[in-house]
Amino acid sequence: MSVVVENLIRCAPGSERILLSDVSLSVESGAFVALVGPSGAGKTTLLRAIAGLDKYDSGTVSLNGETLASIQERAGKVGFVFQSYALFPHMTVARNISFGLDVLSKAQRPSASEISARVQELLDLMQIPDLGKAYPSRLSGGQRQRVALARALATRPDVLLLDEPFGALDPIVRRAIRTWLRALHDQLGLTTILVTHDQEEALEVADRIVVMQHGRIVQNASPAQLDEAPETAFVMEFLGEAVSFKGVIQADTGLFIPDEAGVLPFATSCPAGPAEAMIRPFEIFPENAATGGKIALVRHGRRNGFLHYSAQLPERSVPVFFPVHTKHQSISDSCQGLNIAEARLFRNGQRIV
Numbered sequence: 246m247s248v249v250v251e252n253l254i255r256c257a258p259g260s261e262r263i264l265l266s267d268v269s270l271s272v273e274s275g276a277f278v279a280l281v282g283p284s285g286a287g288k289t290t291l292l293r294a295i296a297g298l299d300k301y302d303s304g305t306v307s308l309n310g311e312t313l314a315s316i317q318e319r320a321g322k323v324g325f326v327f328q329s330y331a332l333f334p335h336m337t338v339a340r341n342i343s344f345g346l347d348v349l350s351k352a353q354r355p356s357a358s359e360i361s362a363r364v365q366e367l368l369d370l371m372q373i374p375d376l377g378k379a380y381p382s383r384l385s386g387g388q389r390q391r392v393a394l395a396r397a398l399a400t401r402p403d404v405l406l407l408d409e410p411f412g413a414l415d416p417i418v419r420r421a422i423r424t425w426l427r428a429l430h431d432q433l434g435l436t437t438i439l440v441t442h443d444q445e446e447a448l449e450v451a452d453r454i455v456v457m458q459h460g461r462i463v464q465n466a467s468p469a470q471l472d473e474a475p476e477t478a479f480v481m482e483f484l485g486e487a488v489s490f491k492g493v494i495q496a497d498t499g500l501f502i503p504d505e506a507g508v509l510p511f512a513t514s515c516p517a518g519p520a521e522a523m524i525r526p527f528e529i530f531p532e533n534a535a536t537g538g539k540i541a542l543v544r545h546g547r548r549n550g551f552l553h554y555s556a557q558l559p560e561r562s563v564p565v566f567f568p569v570h571t572k573h574q575s576i577s578d579s580c581q582g583l584n585i586a587e588a589r590l591f592r593n594g595q596r597i598v
């Protein structure tokens with residue numbers, strides 16, 4: 246089921262403060278979209294608007310081309326899960342899962358035996374087949390979140406909205422559960438929108454990443470496009486560690502000339518003028534690595550699949566990462582200059598092309 250948001254505007258109740266500023270977003274049926282951005286960017290506000298939980302001042306939200314104005318109309322089509330598991334502590338796991346079905350009107354409600362079969366099917370799907378009779382207090386964080394997901398899926402929604410569902414889980418469980426969630430999304434043919442603070446999580450599970458800032462969408466792209474061509478310096482920094490070098494693009498030579506000594510110029514087809522080159526530490530290449538070079542390379546250790554070094558420039562040191570399979574011996578303790586030709590170029594915070 247596709248989700249289309251058009252020109253959504255929402256002000257804080259009773260004030261002029263804009264929470265969503267003309268937001269438009271189109272999510273294809275079957276897509277897995279991650280909404281990312283700094284705290285207060287408007288991610289939850291947008292998700293709640295899509296869920297029909299909050300009113301907005303203008304704009305439309307449609308599901309499969311149909312504008313739906315209230316949560317009642319959306320019940321069953323949209324399932325949502327929040328960070329706080331919000332399970333009812335006095336109900337068993339099975340009752341928690343069937344809650345959305347139990348509260349349906351008599352005409353809509355499946356029979357008791359259909360409900361219990363559905364609950365068991367969901368417990369199996371969530372890989373917690375034996376927990377139906379347990380109470381939430383007995384469950385681990387990961388199990389509770391699976392129950393919350395099962396509850397959201399009980400009405401067989403087409404759209405799944407997730408607001409930081411894994412925020413409270415430890416990193417190992419978090420990694421396992423997100424891989425499993427992506428498989429579940431594919432298996433059930435859902436359209437999923439996930440709000441997350443974890444950029445790595447977003448890049449790993451989503452087909453598209455929507456970056457929000459100040460109540461607006463600043464970029465909506467595939468993970469590869471976002472990495473290759475971030476629209477703004479903010480997006481570049483937000484999605485991972487980045488090093489910035491100020492400089493100027495020369496009209497006559499077509500070279501970006503960095504201000505700092507020890508950083509090598511590189512050719513660009515971008516228009517001349519002042520610019521900022523931004524690059525990931527693993528894209529920086531120490532040129533003419535040799536003992537006795539001008540720039541010392543200091544090893545710090547190994548993290549996230551990279552050997553972490555810093556290059557000691559005259560005014561500051563900058564991180565330089567090498568893939569872990571790089572042989573120690575082949576990394577010299579100094580170099581003649583840093584090659585930053587892989588950098589993206591920005592002017593006034595906007596990428597120049």
Ligand SMILES: Nc1ncnc2c1ncn2[C@@H]1O[C@H](COP(=O)(O)OP(=O)(O)OP(=O)(O)O)[C@@H](O)[C@H]1O
Binds near residue numbers: 257264284289291
């Ligand atoms: N009902 C409300 N009344 C007034 N301000 C609100 C209301 N709901 C949200 N806000 C404000 O709107 C802004 C966006 O909030 P929102 O929760 O959508 O951000 P977010 O991107 O989800 O942030 P986080 O990552 O911290 O959850 C915040 O500044 C928040 O204080």
